[in-house]
Amino acid sequence: MNWKEDYRRKVSKPTEAIKDIHDGQCVVMGHAAAAPRLIQQTLADHCEDYNDVLIFHMTTLGDNPCYKPQCYGHFRHVSNFLSANSREVIERREGDFFPAYFKDVPAMIGNDIPCDVAVFQTTPPNAEGYCSLGVSCDYAHAAIRAAKTVIIETNEMMPYTHGDTMIHVSQVDHIIPCAYRLQELAQPTLGEVELAIGRNCASLVADGSTLQLGIGAIPDAVLQSLTEKNDLGIHSEMFSNGVMDLMKKGVINGRRKTLHRGKAVVTFIMGTRELYDFVDDNHDVEFHPVDYVNSPLIIAKNDRMISINSCLEVDLQGQVASETIGIRQYSGVGGQVDFIRGASLAREGKAIIAMRSTAAKGTISRIKPFLPQGAAVSTSRNDVDYIVTEYGVARLKGRTLQHRAEDLINIAHPNFRPMLIEEYERRFKCKWKGNGNV
Ligand code: COA
Numbered sequence: 001m002n003w004k005e006d007y008r009r010k011v012s013k014p015t016e017a018i019k020d021i022h023d024g025q026c027v028v029m030g031h032a033a034a035a036p037r038l039i040q041q042t043l044a045d046h047c048e049d050y051n052d053v054l055i056f057h058m059t060t061l062g063d064n065p066c067y068k069p070q071c072y073g074h075f076r077h078v079s080n081f082l083s084a085n086s087r088e089v090i091e092r093r094e095g096d097f098f099p100a101y102f103k104d105v106p107a108m109i110g111n112d113i114p115c116d117v118a119v120f121q122t123t124p125p126n127a128e129g130y131c132s133l134g135v136s137c138d139y140a141h142a143a144i145r146a147a148k149t150v151i152i153e154t155n156e157m158m159p160y161t162h163g164d165t166m167i168h169v170s171q172v173d174h175i176i177p178c179a180y181r182l183q184e185l186a187q188p189t190l191g192e193v194e195l196a197i198g199r200n201c202a203s204l205v206a207d208g209s210t211l212q213l214g215i216g217a218i219p220d221a222v223l224q225s226l227t228e229k230n231d232l233g234i235h236s237e238m239f240s241n242g243v244m245d246l247m248k249k250g251v252i253n254g255r256r257k258t259l260h261r262g263k264a265v266v267t268f269i270m271g272t273r274e275l276y277d278f279v280d281d282n283h284d285v286e287f288h289p290v291d292y293v294n295s296p297l298i299i300a301k302n303d304r305m306i307s308i309n310s311c312l313e314v315d316l317q318g319q320v321a322s323e324t325i326g327i328r329q330y331s332g333v334g335g336q337v338d339f340i341r342g343a344s345l346a347r348e349g350k351a352i353i354a355m356r357s358t359a360a361k362g363t364i365s366r367i368k369p370f371l372p373q374g375a376a377v378s379t380s381r382n383d384v385d386y387i388v389t390e391y392g393v394a395r396l397k398g399r400t401l402q403h404r405a406e407d408l409i410n411i412a413h414p415n416f417r418p419m420l421i422e423e424y425e426r427r428f429k430c431k432w433k434g435n436g437n438v
Contacts, residue, residue: 007169012175027056027118031138035061035064039119039151039176041065044066057077057086061270072092079332101335110142116147117150118146122158132162135159137163138290152167182276184273190220197356220240232246237335252264263284264284298342306343306350307336307351309340316368321375391411
């Protein structure tokens with residue numbers, strides 16, 4: 001059948017498409033800025049018609065109508081990465097969190113994560129009937145392959161991106177033509193602390209490095225400190241406006257990349273409309289599925305690979321808690337550990353965890369004698385490499401427990417060093433002399 005005929009037959013209204021979602025089923029939703037807004041809203045409007053529908057999402061930007069209290073009891077949510085809005089719904093026990101690396105999600109879909117219905121946002125079809133997955137490639141192919149029913153919202157405002165992003169009209173059951181603004185990620189305001197962290201990280205970045213940038217304000221601060229570098233490349237789970245700015249300046253050009261030379265490789269992006277316009281039909285940026293982008297073996301093929309991620313706290317052994325505050329699940333591990341391992345395997349690679357030395361307006365030290373009870377270790381002390389704060393750089397890899405504690409105390413906030421030194425002296429049975437006790 002001609003794809004245009006097929007397309008016409010499949011065009012649906014959201015209210016018709018959701019009739020193919022049934023009680024007891026699991027729906028896998030598109031990710032981040034590519035979340036299917038119309039189906040989310042229509043499901044929420046008709047939540048009374050549903051019981052026990054499980055919805056899988058990862059990061060949701062802005063408002064997700066399915067999280068609203070009127071939907072409680074009708075939908076349950078499952079996720080391996082929480083954001084501001086989903087945190088509340090999980091805390092209210094309207095769903096649950098499962099720990100998993102982002103790269104493993106495609107293999108889990110259809111197995112550990114049931115997938116009766118897949119709902120994604122794409123571009124309208126091109127002349128051959130192919131739609132681009134736009135700003136989020138991540139687990140879309142896996143879900144579209146596994147689902148019994150596939151619904152796509154073909155949004156005219158979704159950028160047409162390149163890489164492994166094509167799905168064909170013949171692969172889907174319902175097509176909802178639409179035009180709405182993608183959700184945007186507000187850009188962080190950077191203060192002196194963030195910029196100092198950025199400068200400390202930049203001291204570890206040589207010309208010709210390939211970068212991965214994690215989620216949060218710190219990675220953007222690092223990018224602002226890299227304007228004098230040359231020939232940087234990108235191989236990253238995600239990126240935001242900071243990468244676009246450096247690509248426009250020619251600082252990031254991928255010229256010395258040893259894999260996908262000349263291309264910025266990513267699985268999803270979140271930023272402002274300017275970023276979405278930048279990636280539209282831009283052959284310098286390639287989107288690939290997350291099981292490829294986040295595979296440590298693929299990451300390691302990038303010589304001079306540098307991963308830069310953030311965390312919530314770290315103990316004196318170098319155990320890194322990036323996703324929990326005590327027992328409270330705050331976000332998820334995402335690709336942090338995969339990029340740390342990939343960068344550590346790469347020729348001349350470095351793995352950086354960068355964080356502010358304090359949290360909660362300076363009242364809490366992020367460097368702690370012990371992680372709090374219930375905290376999950378995201379990056380183990382065996383994987384950790386560099387820790388960076390606004391006070392400097394601590395290289396932990398290959399260092400003894402005592403050296404690690406010394407180096408971490410030296411980059412802790414001065415207000416909290418006495419408390420850390422007290423624990424140091426108790427643990428190592430010696431007086432604090434700064435560096436060089438052993
Ligand atoms: N104790 C108590 N509160 C803490 C805390 C601690 N140890 N650490 C942070 N907080 C608070 C902060 O004060 C802040 O509160 P506020 O919003 O009221 O100001 C909040 O928790 C968020 O902390 P912040 O460090 O600003 O978060 P961020 O937006 O920069 O994100 C991570 C940092 C670690 C949550 C984020 O990078 C993450 O989820 N990482 C894991 C996944 C990952 O690295 N993926 C990489 C590939 S994309």
